[in-house]
Amino acid sequence: MKKKPVYLIGALLLLAFAAFSLSSFKETLTPYVPYATARSGERIVQVAGALEKGSSSYVSAQESLYFNLKDPKTSETLRVVYKGLKPANFEDAISIVAIGRFDTGAKVFEADKLLVKCPSKYQGAEVKTYS
């Protein structure tokens, strides 16, 4: 009978851990959203699309890359800024996933991370991550 409290503490710890993991799961889950949803700037999300031709420019002074993502289905576009060096082969990207949050003040999606998919002859395309 002496053991009951031990089990109870164990169960409580497990429960606490389950709650903790669930909350960090929810917190770190970055959902794929349409551009309209991303514009609310409520949380970190991922947006995917193609690079709009001729829309990218690199501002060396800010070390920032500006470009427009274009939704292939709706042709909607989203202005994205990525602070960092320009990914190699960026202009050739067939699709780009940007993970970050929309800055409602500056009206631009601030990407913390870019996943650039370049065309490849191999099974599946080559994906590179930049953060």
Place this chain on the structure above:
Amino acid sequence: MEYLSHLYLPGAMTLWCAFIFGAAALVGYADVLSGNGRSLAFARRSYGFFAVSILLTGALMILLLLLRDYRIEYVYQYSGNDLPTHYQFASFWAGQKGSFLIWLIWGSLLGLLVQRSAGHGKREAGVMGIYILTVLALLLILIRENPFKMLPQTPGDGVGLNPLLQDNWMVIHPPIMFIGYAMTAIPFAFAMASLWRRDFDGWAARAFPWALAGFLILGTAILMGGYWAYKTLGWGGFWGWDPVENASFIPWIFGTVMIHGLHLERTRGRYRRANYVFATLTYMSVLYGTFLTRSGVLADFSVHSFVDLGISGWLIALMGTFAAISVWLLATRLRQVPTQPNEDPFLSRGTFLVLASITLLAAALVITAGTSAPLLTRFMANPGQVGPSFYNQVNLPIALLIAILLSLIPYLTWKGENDFLVIARQLALPAVFATAVTVGAVIWRVHQPFHILFIFFSALAMATNFHKTILKYRSGGLRGAGGYLAHVGVGVILLGIVASSAYDKSTKVTLEMGVPRQVGDATLTFVKMVPRHDREKEGMEIKVVRGGKEFTVIPRMFMNDRTRQLMVNPDIKSSVLADFYVSPIEFDPGQSSLQLAKGDSGQVGNTTMRFVAFDLDAEGNAMAQMAAGKPVVIGANLEIVQNGQTSRIKPLYRLNPATGEVESIPAPLPGGGQVAVTGIDASNGAVRLEVAGINLPARLSIDVTEKPLIQLVWGGLYIVLLGGLTATVQRLRQARMQDRMDEAKG
């Protein structure tokens, strides 16, 4: 027979032969189980033929690759004329079909050993029956997705091997991983056969060395994969919580729980029911990981590049079948397994082992949940995924708990007769060591309380287990010291992970050739380009002066000849205390001429220029001039972006068709300098431009990272594996003993 005409017949034949022999072995073993002991020889011989057929299939595939027989689709897809011989082996397992084939080859070969270690008569028949089912499942996938499919025409050259895989580690890493995968099926087969035949004793002793060997080999493969990622991929880390990595890590954790469970069953007769579940979880997690990474379910997420080969349905059926078999057996037989009531006091080794197992199970479950996030959120409005931050957040408390438990376990006894004072007295010396390490860390740069705690317990775990390893070694040699030694390694790894990933210093800089630049406490100078030499690709030589010492690093960045993919190879200067990691990000050769097609843009220095269109009316209509045989003038409309300012310029190109004389009339750039058209490619609508007046030295952007104590990660893993090896050897002896005992019993 249309089906067969698309297949390379010898390959298809060996696969079908294997299937027939495999099925025959299954029938033979079934007959043994139903009481006809004389079928044993038939079953064994059939299995032998099965293994030979599979081996022949593999040999055939290697031969086709070495001969570069591009009639075969798989050879065409993964090999090429210029691929060196040793990479032909990497081609073998570069694609999905080849990966399943190598998995099957190991599976069938291991079966020959399982046959010998499974006991005799009905015991062998039960284990082999289940085991053959697991290998036949792989064979079915291969028959469905035949690697010997032929192309309608024979190409002259193959596509070539993905340049990322052209690395010596990639020649050995995947096959070792697949031995590990194949091995998880063995304890599973032992467990299921034991439940099925209600033969609850002895399986643990026989399965134990297999479980340990699987743990060892999977661990070795994970180590190699991490090392490869660190050394060649250039993103600076060794573990990215990528689904492919997780697919190998989750079975490894379950496998770790299983070896501890089996240890407890062997020494204390505990965990007798739980071990069946652990063996099932280990094997099922391999199947589930394979399903996640090879079925294309994650491909919708466009983040990972897994392609659906059309085997998702098969993989689901496979998982479903084995899940159904194991759940049914567990549900109906588990209660019949005799157990002892748990009477361990709290401060005993048994209780702590239970706690550690639960902690590890929790880790495996959250990693599984994280990896499955796209599946779990599939039916929500916006399905998503979790990034490395999730895994790091959740696993940090788990790792801390593991470190705490590991610190105490060496001084706990099974009966728990030691009270806390006795344990505390033993802990004193290791605690002094751990405190010294922690104080050192705080003085160095660690100030986050959680990390301080983490470092203290990691060091403590290292010290207590090291103490116990020495005691064991003195009393009985390496025998019995394996477990403690492995735990020393865990402490070392945890220290290494926290130091190298939470306290690394990374800077991104752009170096101009010849101009020294200060980065932290080092001075970096981009000295020169190192030209290509044999198979060594071009690199950039960087001189580093740091703390009075001078060394050179040569990271490489080159265009792959076949795929025009940009490849990046970091260079690492390793020392005991830290790695100096230099990874190239971008290289600008300072080139001042560029060729642009209509609509394309190019960069020269700080200037981006886009070729909008030709202007055929620059000085009168060019077509009319051409028709009249007069000098033709063509303009190139360029859009210039400089410092965020956009402007348009139009350099001209004058050509006299009569004399062939060419004249180029440059246009000034708004920020100084000028652009001239030096050539026109009319058929492709492209223009060649020469930029002058902009100072253009070669520039190299790099990521410089100091990774403190990363050697501890590799070193610690080696210690874990060494400990595992020691334990495996010992348990192998015990399993042989079990055999002799059984024989003596008759």
